[in-house]
Amino acid sequence: MSEEEASKILAELLWTEKYRPKTLDEVVNQEEVVLRLKQFIKEKNTPHLLFAGPPGTGKTTVAHAFAHDLYGSDYRLYLLELNASDERGIDVIRTKVKEFARTKTPGNVPFKLILLDESDNMTSDAQQALRRLMEMYVAATRFILIANYPSKIIEPIQSRCAVFRFVPLNREDVVGRLSWICGREGVKCDQDALNTIYDLSEGDMRKAINILQTAAALGEVSVSNVYKVVGLAHPREIREMIKTALSGDFIKARNILRSLMVTYGLSGIDIVKQIHREITSSDIDLPEEAKVELADYVGEIQFRLVEGADEEIQLDALLARLVLLGKKVVGVAPKRVGK
């Protein structure tokens, strides 16, 4: 093995990270956002920022590139990265912010940055506490909040932030980037395959690159490999579970559910969302009005999970509903009860 080979292995191997733009100039497609941010860099001042938009549109990337352009290559000294869904509550966040605010600021910029990802996952109480933190440490820090749904951020925080909306990436940008990566990696890829990846990833760059790298690992980036990857990545058990419930076998459906949660580590909310996608798809044979009725209940279950209910019990209730629906649809309507 040569030195070059050895250092290649130690280099970044996950393409999403390897090909993440390092500076604002490398960022594609979010011209509006980049233009405004560059202005802040020029002034060496910034308000709190709120980056909102669908997954894989570059919110985290832009935040890092912004910090890079502001502080230079050792920007990580001045950036505290937190993830609201991984930190255990607002108290932990408060402690970390407090400690970070105490460290010294870089010479040429009078503040440091706190990046809070998935901030829309915080309860509104936690957000109120966050608002106070933002005010308390505003002298030495600025917050960059990242959210998929800006509407889930409380009004007092929104009004304290400059809000940046990230739009889904368009076809040319995604396909162009994928094609460029293929060139750098020396991977054979055909144009149809890249277009298919775009269709399947819905403008989500991270997802697109994950599919690309995985398809490449299967040998080549072809349309059939792309479909194979996406098929393997989405547990087929969800559809199987729905069909089993509709056929009346509750206990078997529940066993599938359990293996989905334990083996794949899928959260209840992810499963509910996929169930929703499945029942509205044409692959599940249900009368249209039954789908509407079901959508209402699926939504109720999702809300309960967001509120903090137990994943398995709520999903079991949903399966019981499917069993009942299955029986009705098959025509053996259960006995009517009450008036």
Add this chain to the structure above:
Amino acid sequence: MSVSKIPWVIKYRPKKLSEFVNQEEALEKIKTWIKGWLSGKPEKKAALFYGPPGSGKTSIVEALCREYGFQLIEMNASDYRREQDIERVAKLASVQRGLFASKRIILLDEIDGLALTGGADEGAIEAIVELIETTKNPVIMTANNPWDLVFRPLRDYSLMIEFKRLSKSNVLEVLRRICAAEKLSCDDKALNFIAEKSEGDLRSAINDLEAVAEGGGKITEEIAKQLLRARDRILEPFEVVRKIFWSKYVWQAKLSATQTDLDPDTLMEWINENLPRQITDPEDLWRAYEALARADVYRGRVVRTGSWDLLAYVTELMTAGVALAPRNDPKSKFRWVKYQFPEKIRLMSHTKEARALRDGIASIVGEHIHASKAKVLKDVLPYIKIIFENNVEEAAKIAISLNLTDPMIKYLSPSTSDDIITRVRELRKAIRAEAKRIESRREETQKNAGKNEEARKHQQTKSSLDFFVKKTKH
């Protein structure tokens, strides 16, 4: 499966009036009353049989019909809210025996159920009173406790017949008979224990005997004691669940929940696990699950708000809400079903290691690519797994760059992990060798006092290799 066989409580119901034990007094009164009906001059048009559970009230009505040739028209707790059903029964009751039609007895079973199914609606009581007034056939009602105020009109219209609590020896006698019929080898002490524990409730005694016999082999006192504990003591989870499912009243279901040292969360798991085994009618199942899911919503609110007051609703919904859900198939809850330890708890402890690994990988990757653990599990790990299952070389490199442990590699690729691990070893060895080579070359370059570009580059590679070597030495 035990589900399909006839439960012993039904199989061994007395067929003849003479087979009933210890209810002579009640039997005399009943016979006189029925004879009154047959001669056309009944003392009262209705009779109310009351007494403790399992004393034979319903069974005696069935035997009565068989012996005197009546057709039995039966209604029970779950039917009382359906006005059309009461009307249907009233119509049947009001018709006098025709030439070809058989004589009928109208049985309104478990009227105390009225108080719980619809919140004692007076409409139903009125409808029953009307039924009694117009009936041309004997009407029999049963109740555990007929002294509730709302039943007063019914008491006024009825001949009150009390059923005595069975004595221990009465129960013992029946248990012995069943043992003989089932050709079971029963230790007398075991039967004694079951009889003692039943407190005169023959139905529960028979169910208990069936439960103990389920295990097969000789029925000994030790086994019986192991499986069934006395009522007033802390109950085993199996028994608590059974008591909850078999409850007919809200208070009964709630009381059962207090007879366990399981915490509410664990009890909920027990109920969840066994609910679909006990209740199978789809609509009943759905109703039970919605009650359980609502209980869970309240549990979430308790946790979130710290209002422990709300725990009362959790308990009520998960016990009574579930127990009273069977309406289409109300008898289903008395069916003998073998309960199971909550699969979820078992699964969680069996998969603890695998989950820790999975979450460990997700944390490493998440930190690496700036994403939360949940996002990695959902959006990234599935792809990494495909790479690990299909491309040994690429997998090995990723494993090295993320510094994954062997168990983590095994988790990501159960089928090709051995190849990947071997390849990881090879690569690591080669990298270490390379690091050594660079080291010696650097020394040489330093000796030559060359401060050129190449040296700087080596230095850089060296430091990252050093770091790596340090990382992999564990």
